[in-house]
Structures are given as C-alpha cells and as structure tokens.
Amino acid sequence: MNFLDRRDFLKVLGGGLIVFISPGLSEAQSRFGNQDTPRDFNAFLRIGEDGRVTCLTGKIEMGQGIITSLAQMLAEELEVPFESVEMVMGDTDLCPWDMGTFGSRTTKYFGPLLREAAAQARTVLFELAAARLGLSRDRLAISNGVILDRSHPEKKVSYADLVKGKRIEKKMETQVALKPSSEFTLSGKPMARADGRVKVTGQAKYAGDIRVPGMLYARILRPPAHGATLKRVDTSAAEKIEGLKIVREGDLVAALHPLPDMAEKGRSLIKAEFETPRTNLSEDTIFSHLLQEAPQGTVISQEGSLEAGEKNASRKFEETYYQNYVAHAPMETHTALVRVAGKKATVWASTQTPFSVKEEAAQVMSFSPRDVRAITPFVGGGFGGKSWNRQAAEAARLALKTGRPVQVAWTREEEFFYDSFQPAAVVKIRSGLNPQGRIVFWDYHVYFAGERCAATFYDIPSRRTSTHGGWWGSSGTHPFATGTWRGPAANTNTFARECHMDAMAAASGADPLVFRLNHLPNLRMKRVLEKAASAFQWSGFPKRDGHGRGVACVDYLGTYAAAMAEVKVDPKSGGVQVKRVLCAQDMGQVINPEGARMQMEGCMMMGLGYALSEMIHFRGGEILDTNFDTYKIPRFSWMPKIEAVLVENQELPPQGGGEPAVTCMGAVIANAVFDAIKVRLFGLPMTPDRIQEAISRSRNSSQEQAFPLK
16 A cells, blocks of 8 residues: 655556546445545546556555455456556546445445546556557457457457557546356455555554654643543652643643653643542443434334234243443554645544544634545554544644644544444344234334344344434433444344344244244345355254354345354353354355455454343443453463354445454354343343352242342
C-alpha cells in the first residue's frame, strides 16, 4: 500500500489513461449510495507509462484482506497481471470519496464500481489499439495488458505503449458489459495476501509508526468516569520538566514532549479534581434500566395474525435473552498524527472512516475540508470501533495550538475507556407450536441492539418483529458510547432467535437441525445447512457425557451462514471447552477463497470471546475493565479445531464475508452447552460462574432457567 503526496503521485503517473463516462449514475454507483461517489471512473484507477496500474480506493486495510481481493477484481476486469496492481487506500486527496470500511460492504458495493471502471478502461484501450494497429475490434484479444491480433500475435501493442507520453481523454457514452464469471482467471482463485510479507517482517506502517520532523507526543488528562466534570487542575509540577508543553483548552488538558515517556511523566504530575455523577447503573442493573428507558416499538416485519396464531398453539414459549456490553479491543489503539502548515493540515490516522477524519479535523481547526488531507496507513484492527475518530480531533486541536506536529496514541486504558461498546441489549420472544410441532406464531421484541437480522427467515404464518432503540447510543440510555461491533445487532439477534429455535425443538423432541430444515422455505439456506451438516457429520455425532453439539444459522445482509460446534462442559467448574467449530457460508461469487476462509476463521475465533468471556464491568460511567488482565479475549489455549466451508454459488454476485460467521457464535455455543448438560443459558457471555448458577437453578426448578434479570 503506497503513501504518496500529490506531487509524487503525479510524477509516478506521468502520462496515463484517463477515462470519462456518461454523467448518469450506474447501477453500482446507485447501490454505493451517495452523490459524492465519482461519476467519472478515472477516479478509481490509473494506468501509468510503465504499464503498472494504480488502484485508488477510499476503503482501508485493517486485516480483512481487501488489499488483495480488490486488486484481484481490478486485474481480472482490466486483464493485467495481479502483480502489476498497486493499491492506494484511504487517502482523501488521491482516492474517491467513501462512506467507510465496515459492514462487509467493500466487495459487495465497492467491488462493482471498481469493475465498471476497469471495464470502461479496457473498452477505451481496445478502441485505441484498433486504431493503432489498423484492425477491427473483433480481431483483437488481450493477454496480460497487451492487445494483440488473434491471427498474428506478433502484431501487438501494450497498455503502456498506448498511454506512454500522453494524456488520453475519452468520453464513454454507454455502459459496457462486465466479464462473465465463466471467463475469470484471477477472481475465484486462492491468492496469498499482498500485505503478508511487510506485516510479518515488521515493515508495515501503522499510524503510530509515522514520524515527521519536530513532532510532539501528547498525553492527555482523562476523567475517572464518563460524565465527570473537571473542577480544578494544577499543572505546576509538570511544567518543571524541561521541553514539556502544557496545553489547556476548555476540556482538553495535555502534556506534550518530543519524547513519549517524558510526555507521560508530565501527565502523571498533573493534579486534577473531578466531580463524578452518582448512579446505580452496573452490569447487574443495566437490563432493567434498558427496559425502563426503551421507546415504543417499531414494527419492522409482520405477517398474519398473532391472535390467530396463538389460538392454534398447543404449547407456548416466552423467554428473555440478554447481551452485555462488549469492547472492540483491537491490538492497535486509536492513534493519529496531525501536521499543520499554514491553513492546510495532514492527518495520519488509524480509522475506518478517513473522509470523516477529514471533516472532523477540519471542523475542530476551523479549516475548509478541502485543505485537510487524511491518510490511512495499515490499521491494526477496527471491528467497527474505529468509525469514531476522537483521537484525530484531539491531535488536530493540539497541533493547531502548539504549531507543531502532534501524535495522540491512546494507551490501552484509554482505548477501553473511550471505546464505543457493542450495546447491552435485551430480546423478548413469545412463540408457540401446534400439536404437529410446527411454529404457528412468533412475537419478537429487541431492545437497543438494532434491527439487523432481527426479522426471522423461518416459515411462520403469524409473526411480528419489533425494535426498540438502535445500536448507537451515549449518555442517557447508556452510561457511555455504544456503536457498531463486528456484525452489529446480528450477534444479539442471532443468539436470541437461534437459542429460541433450539428450545422449541427440544420441547417438541425434534432434532434441532431437522427442526430448522422443516421450517425453512429458502432452498439456498437449506443447502448451506445441509453442507454444514455433511462436513460436520452431524448425524454421526457420538453422544458422550458432558459433550454436546449445537447449530445456528443466519442471513446476514445476503450472505447465508450455518455454524455447528462441539463443546465439552465441566459441570463442577462451569468451564466450557470448545472442541470444534465449523461454519459453512454462501457468499455468492468468492473473489479470494483463501482470504474468505481466513475471515471466517477469524470470525469464529473472535466470536468465542463474546460467547464465553467478554463483557465490560462498570459502575455508572466508570469502566472497571481497562486492560487484558480482567477483560478476557480468546487465547491460543482456547482454540478448537476450526473449519471454514465455502458453499459455491456462481449465480449470485459477491456478498460480504467479513462478519457473517461471527454472528452465529453465541448461539451455536449456547445450543451446544445445552446439549451437553441440558441447561439453557439465556445471556452472553456464558462465563463459568453463570453456568454454575444455571446448573444450580436447574436442580432446584422443573423449568430450564439460567440467567435471571437482576
């Protein structure tokens, strides 16, 4: 991934091919969803004098592998070697506007735009080659960036020769056809990650690795809790450190120094008094608080009559499911470096939304957005949390105030404190079965998780889905910020829906896989479940004490996934050992199967955390988990056998693959735990203490009970 200034970029480009299209929005642009999306596709690619192709994208690389798959898509459509493509990502001066990198949307929505750009360029090059060679179009073919006469291959001209030393502008009046998947030679083939070598050798640059002359490191005074107000501050002791600068501007108090450890020492010497509001909110009381604060529900999906469905039910179910706050916990903390030169500024930031960084930095400095350039180096994990850019705004304010370049790199404690957590949420479900074991009604209410994946895809004649509040939040309903966490809303909704399906299957004496298949009208989802069952050998699973199997499935924004798991539960300790996890995924056409499997494997690994251990403990606005000593993410010792099964579907355009598998993990582990010990868990995470409590309650009750609302 290249980082160039504008002058260097133009030098690299030299002569080059510039393609214009007609002013109307294409279908791909309409799906991308913003009028800021360029209408001339030269914004997405450049063909240089040396024949190398520069791909320009506002998307960023944070480990998901699009630095490879986007290059594959461009090389495929333009018919050039993969190795000839250079990626420029997340640079707001060089790349086209982009909404941000999140939601498994890059391949699905940006990919078609990139392919259209390449197809337009290829068409222009064909016309130029026909004129150069004096041949008709139908006699020409392309091979690795060279256009040649099919009958006399020695008659040829390369892309580099066509664009060398001149700037060609050609207006395209019509859309051109994209290559059919049957002709693909690069897309669909496993490809090693383009960024693999620089990352494993330590050459990859992240925001914290950027250095510029004269820069200062900033350490900022932080409150003890969200909502706390600064009453008094004394910086006299810190000011005695040679070379230290103290900045106080409203709510911002910072110590800055050319050496980071001296900046930290200065901050530690600042004496401050805060007033913290009193509140009784904690992880024990948050759910009752949410239900009290919940707005009136909005019906997002409805069919049939619930009243009629209830009359046909011979057995009814009513359960409540809970999700605690979960942190993103990326290995790279939020970091930004800002350099101001006159009325222009450059921001290097670890962010999923570089164009938002540009706007936010411009706003705090009172600059015009066109005078602010945001550059995104490699990002060390985001998972939705780096859609917020507080660190960039802080660095911008300090750089403007000091007149020096300033880097703000959050500590691990700051990362946990200012994280926008996956929201705590509640789901209430009422449902019923008729005497034949068919679901006849389904009444679903989700509180504060959001609506993604809330509506059921099962065949239920009388059903209604209502949402009460979304995943975005701050002070008021939640004591701190909440937002998108990998697979937003879908983790909570899939957990509730799939656990409830399992409970009904168990009550009716049905195999949980067969129960789902019997209620699935969608043949594509059935196929995914059947592929998963075959690979997992569901029907041949041996029954052993303390061992259990589970199943869960999801329709995640058009990607169908089905997960199966084997667990071993120790009833005495409440410990869960996940022995095996498998996920089958139909994501339409797969650009890079190797990258897709990596993403699925990462999802399954990460999902073990929110399923079994990850939760934020707090008292009001005070975050009690500020490092990995108490906030427990998955460890190598936890890792089960992980299997990723790609279900081929060439008829469907590429869908998202970076999040679907994670959304099944809470449900599939919970269902496997029930199969192992016949005790159902209704809340995430399923910690050993909660499992022990669930077992104790089940012994003292004829009903399955596990996670009470406190």
